[in-house]
Amino acid sequence: GKSGYGHYMLKEINEQPQAIRQCLQGRTSEHQQSVLLEELADLDHDGLVQLVACGTSYHAAMYGEQLLQERGMQAQSFFASEYDADRIAVDNETLVIGVTQSGETADTLSALREANRAGAATLAVTNVVGSSAARECEYVVYIRAGPEISVAATKSFVSQQITLALIASTLADVSLPRFLRALQRLPDHIQRVLDRTTTPAVASEIADSEAYFFIGRGTHVPVALEGALKMKEITYKHAEGFPSGELKHGPLALLTPNTPVIALVTNGGETATKTIGNVNEVAARDAPVIAVTDARESVEGVSDTVLEVPRTHPWLAPVLANVQLQLLSYWVATRLGRPIDKPRHLAKTVTVE
Numbered sequence: 001g002k003s004g005y006g007h008y009m010l011k012e013i014n015e016q017p018q019a020i021r022q023c024l025q026g027r028t029s030e031h032q033q034s035v036l037l038e039e040l041a042d043l044d045h046d047g048l049v050q051l052v053a054c055g056t057s058y059h060a061a062m063y064g065e066q067l068l069q070e071r072g073m074q075a076q077s078f079f080a081s082e083y084d085a086d087r088i089a090v091d092n093e094t095l096v097i098g099v100t101q102s103g104e105t106a107d108t109l110s111a112l113r114e115a116n117r118a119g120a121a122t123l124a125v126t127n128v129v130g131s132s133a134a135r136e137c138e139y140v141v142y143i144r145a146g147p148e149i150s151v152a153a154t155k156s157f158v159s160q161q162i163t164l165a166l167i168a169s170t171l172a173d174v175s176l177p178r179f180l181r182a183l184q185r186l187p188d189h190i191q192r193v194l195d196r197t198t199t200p201a202v203a204s205e206i207a208d209s210e211a212y213f214f215i216g217r218g219t220h221v222p223v224a225l226e227g228a229l230k231m232k233e234i235t236y237k238h239a240e241g242f243p244s245g246e247l248k249h250g251p252l253a254l255l256t257p258n259t260p261v262i263a264l265v266t267n268g269g270e271t272a273t274k275t276i277g278n279v280n281e282v283a284a285r286d287a288p289v290i291a292v293t294d295a296r297e298s299v300e301g302v303s304d305t306v307l308e309v310p311r312t313h314p315w316l317a318p319v320l321a322n323v324q325l326q327l328l329s330y331w332v333a334t335r336l337g338r339p340i341d342k343p344r345h346l347a348k349t350v351t352v353e
């Protein structure tokens with residue numbers, strides 16, 4: 001059942017701390033010095049990694065791509081439906097990772113089959129034991145999110161992000177104690193966001209907007225895209241996500257006082273400063289600004305509303321920011337009376353190409 005929550009989506013958003021604990025269980029060494037992924041014990045790969053996925057899982061794959069690159073690997077992510085083994089370089093030196101919660105998405109399965117035909121090593125990152133993706137691939141790492149009923153993917157996304165982070169450390173063979181310690185604290189940080197969020201009130205103010213824009217840089221780009229996807233999927237409102245630097249190359253023309261811009265500004269440094277610059281361009285067009293930040297003082301002058309997240313390791317800040325975005329979409333959809341768990345025209349698992 002929904003354990004007292006109005007919808008499965010809200011229940012599953014609230015299950016994220018537990019999902020992460022399950023995902024990490026037994027996968028790091030005692031003092032968080034290194035990652036232990038038994039499933040990959042006999043995989044020794046330092047060549048190209050390609051990730052294939054759809055929808056929310058594609059956004060997790062983008063995040064995985066960035067993490068792999070950060071750890072010195074060559075990585076590329078693809079929409080599974082656009083993966084064409086005849087056109088792109090893929091051979092027996094390539095590792096192809098299929099990221100799919102259900103393990104049954106037709107586009108992802110078909111990309112994995114192509115990769116297998118091309119001689120690549122294949123790895124499924126999935127939630128469902130014994131799923132088609134798990135059976136199609138040579139290797140499988142389960143994300144252990146537990147059952148996800150709501151059509152909108154929430155806890156499976158964070159579990160995919162964490163699983164890909166563990167895989168990236170394993171493949172790159174790097175030990176990152178500071179990152180691993182921050183991972184252990186992530187469930188508590190998410191709990192803090194869940195307990196303190198002001199998204200119900202913010203949602204009431206923005207529920208009848210014309211459109212929503214989500215912007216961020218670097219590791220926040222996948223989350224900006226994910227925030228917009230979630231908003232469209234459950235509110236039926238127009239929403240778009242893009243890198244904050246792209247704003248001035250076109251989308252700026254769409255901004256009005258009725259198009260809130262949700263800006264992801266964490267981690268300080270040059271990235272945050274540049275995004276704040278982009279936020280100023282938004283404010284000058286009288287579009288309302290909602291900043292998701294770990295440094296309230298840095299955005300107070302340029303934003304109308306602030307959604308706070310605890311400060312954490314730079315690579316985990318987007319994970320925390322995403323929880324605020326999930327809640328924001330959920331509460332906007334609630335204010336609009338949408339059938340949140342079963343949006344029109346959508347299925348939990350898409351089994352046609």
Ligand code: M6R
Nearest residue numbers: 055056057100101102105152153
């Ligand atoms: O089961 P999968 O992870 O392969 O599903 C992929 C997409 O269909 C899925 O993430 C979809 O985008 C979600 N409903 C979005 O919330």
